[in-house]
Amino acid sequence: MNFSIANLKFSRRAFLRVFSLSALASLIPSKASGIGDYRNDKNIPKQYIQNRDTPGFHIRSANPFMGVDTANWGLVVTGMVKKTIALSYEDLFGFKLHSQVSRLKCVECWSAKAKWEGFLVDDLFDRVQPDPAAKYVYFESADSYYESFTLEELRRDRVLFVFKMNGQALSKEHGFPLRLIVPFKYGYKNIKYITRIEFTDTRKRNYWFNNGPYSVDGTIQPGIDHPLDFNKKPLPINGGEVFHPFDKRPS
Numbered sequence: 746m747n748f749s750i751a752n753l754k755f756s757r758r759a760f761l762r763v764f765s766l767s768a769l770a771s772l773i774p775s776k777a778s779g780i781g782d783y784r785n786d787k788n789i790p791k792q793y794i795q796n797r798d799t800p801g802f803h804i805r806s807a808n809p810f811m812g813v814d815t816a817n818w819g820l821v822v823t824g825m826v827k828k829t830i831a832l833s834y835e836d837l838f839g840f841k842l843h844s845q846v847s848r849l850k851c852v853e854c855w856s857a858k859a860k861w862e863g864f865l866v867d868d869l870f871d872r873v874q875p876d877p878a879a880k881y882v883y884f885e886s887a888d889s890y891y892e893s894f895t896l897e898e899l900r901r902d903r904v905l906f907v908f909k910m911n912g913q914a915l916s917k918e919h920g921f922p923l924r925l926i927v928p929f930k931y932g933y934k935n936i937k938y939i940t941r942i943e944f945t946d947t948r949k950r951n952y953w954f955n956n957g958p959y960s961v962d963g964t965i966q967p968g969i970d971h972p973l974d975f976n977k978k979p980l981p982i983n984g985g986e987v988f989h990p991f992d993k994r995p996s
Contacts, residue, residue, distance in 0.1 A: 794888075794918050801973055802849075802857040804918045805932065807952060808888040812917035813938055818887070820923060824943035827874035834922050837908050840864030845903055845995065847928040848972070848987045849935060850965050856987050857973045861926050862909035866899045869906060869942075879944040884925065887938035893949050893961065894927070894934070903928050903986065903995065906939075928986040934963040 786809075789795050795809035815834040823829045844862040875896065882899055884892045898904075905926045908915055915921040920937030927934055933953050943949070953959035967984040971977040980989055988994055 797918070799918075802859065802919070803851070803855060803973070805851065806888060806918075806937075807890050807933075807956075810888040813887050813921055815922055818922060818940065820940060820942070822869065822873050822942045822944075824883075824945055825876035825879040826944050827876070828872065830873055837864070837906075837923060840868050840906075843905060844909075845905065845926075846993065847903060847926065848992070849926070849928075849932045850970060850982075850987045851932040852959060854969065855971045855973055855977060858992065859910050860912065861905055861907045862912075863905045863907035863923075863926070866904050866906065870900075873944075875944045878946050881945045881948045883943045883945055883949040884936045884939055885941040885943075886936055887940050890936060890938070890952050891950055892925075892934060892936040893951050895948075896944070898927070898930075901929070929965055930963045931959070931965055933959055 786795060789809050792811065793809040794804070794806045794812050796806060797804040818834060820832040820837075821829070822832075841864060842862055843865055844860060846858060846860050848856045848858045850856040880896055882894050882896055884894075886892075903926075907920070907924050907926045908922055910916070910919055915924060920939075923939045924937040925935055925939065948961070951961040954961045965982070965984055965987060968982060969979045970982045970987055970989070971979055972989060975989065975991070
């Protein structure tokens with residue numbers, strides 16, 4: 746895209762009317778705030794979202810960018826579905842709200858806990874009605890990240906589309922306006938700033954499989970965790986979703 750969209754403003758109705766579904770998927774967000782005290786790369790302007798070791802919950806972003814402006818954001822769900830849909834930020838609040846406390850476990854060996862609020866995967870999938878032959882789901886994000894899952898993985902318990910964290914709207918650093926929480930997968934699978942979801946019959950690409958050492962699967966393995974809310978003291982984990990003795994397991 747060769748033109749700037751930073752100053753375009755659209756109502757929800759105009760947004761869905763003016764842009765085709767393909768255009769919605771390619772919109773580039775433009776606004777964000779940064780946390781200058783924790784900049785890791787001094788060459789990146791402080792207003793950009795990037796890797797920052799913030800107290801309580803570290804921030805990770807594969808591709809530093811300015812963050813999402815909801816006036817320029819839309820979610821497209823397409824591919825092997827009976828009904829392709831496009832949603833605005835306001836549409837997210839039309840889903841039944843679910844909440845859970847769970848840890849995000851990073852491959853860097855730390856974990857952090859939060860209360861997440863959003864909606865169930867099947868609540869969205871029921872609207873589009875995936876083709877029975879669809880086996881995989883591919884995600885794209887506003888910062889050019891991408892991820893893939895099996896449909897079966899996403900339909901497991903405690904997988905949420907999330908737009909609130911600890912009682913507040915997601916911050917730009919933690920995935921505003923919409924992210925995925927998959928507690929039994931490493932953090933790099935929990936894609937943020939989601940803009941496009943596509944149902945397919947073959948698995949598409951995975952960012953860190955293409956650009957780094959991490960697997961497509963990303964299931965948390967047995968080993969050692971250093972929880973940020975336990976002063977990063979090492980604790981053993983069994984694999985899958987991480988629970989520590991001081992965590993309340995779901996009933």
